[in-house]
Amino acid sequence: MAVRVQAEDFDIGAEVKALAGDTDIGAIVTFTGTVRGTAHGEVITRLSLEHYPGMTEAELARVEAEARARWPLKASLIVHRTGELAPGDNIVLVVAASAHRHAAFEAAAFLMDYLKTRAPFWKKETGHSGPGHWVDARDGDTAALARWEADPRP
Amino acid sequence: MAVRVQAEDFDIGAEVKALAGDTDIGAIVTFTGTVRGTAHGEVITRLSLEHYPGMTEAELARVEAEARARWPLKASLIVHRTGELAPGDNIVLVVAASAHRHAAFEAAAFLMDYLKTRAPFWKKETGHSGPGHWVDARDGDTAALARWEADPRP
Amino acid sequence: MTTATTLKVRYFAWVREKIGRAEEDVSVPAHVATIADLVEWLKARGPEYAAAFERGEVIRAAVDQSHAPRSARLVGVREVAFFPPVTGG
Amino acid sequence: MTTATTLKVRYFAWVREKIGRAEEDVSVPAHVATIADLVEWLKARGPEYAAAFERGEVIRAAVDQSHAPRSARLVGVREVAFFPPVTGG
Numbered sequence: 001m002a003v004r005v006q007a008e009d010f011d012i013g014a015e016v017k018a019l020a021g022d023t024d025i026g027a028i029v030t031f032t033g034t035v036r037g038t039a040h041g042e043v044i045t046r047l048s049l050e051h052y053p054g055m056t057e058a059e060l061a062r063v064e065a066e067a068r069a070r071w072p073l074k075a076s077l078i079v080h081r082t083g084e085l086a087p088g089d090n091i092v093l094v095v096a097a098s099a100h101r102h103a104a105f106e107a108a109a110f111l112m113d114y115l116k117t118r119a120p121f122w123k124k125e126t127g128h129s130g131p132g133h134w135v136d137a138r139d140g141d142t143a144a145l146a147r148w149e150a151d152p153r154p
Numbered sequence: 155m156a157v158r159v160q161a162e163d164f165d166i167g168a169e170v171k172a173l174a175g176d177t178d179i180g181a182i183v184t185f186t187g188t189v190r191g192t193a194h195g196e197v198i199t200r201l202s203l204e205h206y207p208g209m210t211e212a213e214l215a216r217v218e219a220e221a222r223a224r225w226p227l228k229a230s231l232i233v234h235r236t237g238e239l240a241p242g243d244n245i246v247l248v249v250a251a252s253a254h255r256h257a258a259f260e261a262a263a264f265l266m267d268y269l270k271t272r273a274p275f276w277k278k279e280t281g282h283s284g285p286g287h288w289v290d291a292r293d294g295d296t297a298a299l300a301r302w303e304a305d306p307r308p
Numbered sequence: 309m310t311t312a313t314t315l316k317v318r319y320f321a322w323v324r325e326k327i328g329r330a331e332e333d334v335s336v337p338a339h340v341a342t343i344a345d346l347v348e349w350l351k352a353r354g355p356e357y358a359a360a361f362e363r364g365e366v367i368r369a370a371v372d373q374s375h376a377p378r379s380a381r382l383v384g385v386r387e388v389a390f391f392p393p394v395t396g397g
Numbered sequence: 398m399t400t401a402t403t404l405k406v407r408y409f410a411w412v413r414e415k416i417g418r419a420e421e422d423v424s425v426p427a428h429v430a431t432i433a434d435l436v437e438w439l440k441a442r443g444p445e446y447a448a449a450f451e452r453g454e455v456i457r458a459a460v461d462q463s464h465a466p467r468s469a470r471l472v473g474v475r476e477v478a479f480f481p482p483v484t485g486g
Contacts (some may be wrong), residue, residue: 010166011167012166012170013165013168013170014167016166016167020188020242021242023189023190023192023241023242024190025190026187026188026189027185027187027188028184028185028186028188028260029184029185029186029262030166030183031181031255032181032182032184033181033255033486034174034179034181034182035177035180035244036179036180036253040482049485050409050410052462052480054462055462055478058462059464063339065300080485087177088175091485091486101185101187101266104185105185105259105262105263105266108259109259116484118464118483119483119485119486120409120480121483121486122410122481122484123484123485124410134410134411134484136484137481137483137484138484142486144256187397204320205396206370206373206389209370209373209389212374216333234396234397239336245397246397249311269393269396270394270396270397272375272394273396273397274389274391274396275318275322275395275397276391276394276395276396277395277396288321288392288395290393291394291395292395
């Protein structure tokens, strides 16, 4: 029921605790995306995350609303960082809470699949030398959407 | 790479932090199961978790080893509580970390599906009156295994 | 001539409650060769056992702390457990 | 007779770097009716635009902060954005 775009880090335990308290919840799934230390065999020293203020929040809210229309979620959260990150840093947190585990797992996976292809963020990786390069969109991310399109109301 | 059976609560954030630090990790999925406040329309005041010491740890280790054989996991964890719990309390935590999100999501779901049908735990629910009753195994939990059996190496 | 085997038998959840104990050491005659044989032998020990195993087909078994089918043999086994389908997670 | 429309156009990631600016206000003639028309009109503005839109088919567009196809009309629109396929998450 919330989306946030922020430069600051997040605390998974605190975010989950803030959502909990509803004793209708029986299952909470979190996804955390982190900065890897290499890409295509090259060492990465910095990851810059650009975004489109305004549209980003609007798209994340649409993605979250779509998940809530598909699964009986008791709580949901998307937090995405922007700015300059280093290997090991958190990038994104998605939380889905439901009475039962399958809804929570599916909704969290759906939130990530949709976020990755719709939310206007762009990653630039920088290594030890050179000006850095913009990360290419992965065909797999678009393919991952197919399962949700084929079965719109699981 | 660890399984624990304990009476004490766990801290999701601390457990994830303890697994992190490996910059090959790009995706961390956690599942937390919690005690719901009602079952079949009846209010639950207490949940007792019995287990089979020794076999429980052995089965959890087998489930975890099976997940690690199927997906390229950088880290994994199963923590399961026993004893007397109240609505809202944590029951189980599963963590799967991988380079990419699909492996982490699938491994976490697999760990839960297998744990639910193999690990020797038994739940007894107690309401406002009566001696409490043992929770029946859900047919859905056995059915959930089918997708992993049909596709042993996703 | 029969040789008796000594086994630790453990019970959990409602199986434990119906039998009225969590574990016991039993000496079983040599013709009790499998889990299925052991179930029949236990049922003859008293009404609490008969009641616990009345719906015996739903009760699961483990041999030396591993899940085991009714056909599992008891040779060399130290511990057998009986329990309802598991409900953790 | 043509009426000019004033739009805010925003650029992100490598589109922004190639064009050399993050945003600008442009007055487009009335025959520029769709996103596709706007892309052609921008490409004619200078070599940095032509270079940015050289592989124009991979560039995505948004109209008033919603994803939009090339056929989306510009009537009543205040803000248009161009950017590469998104890579968040």
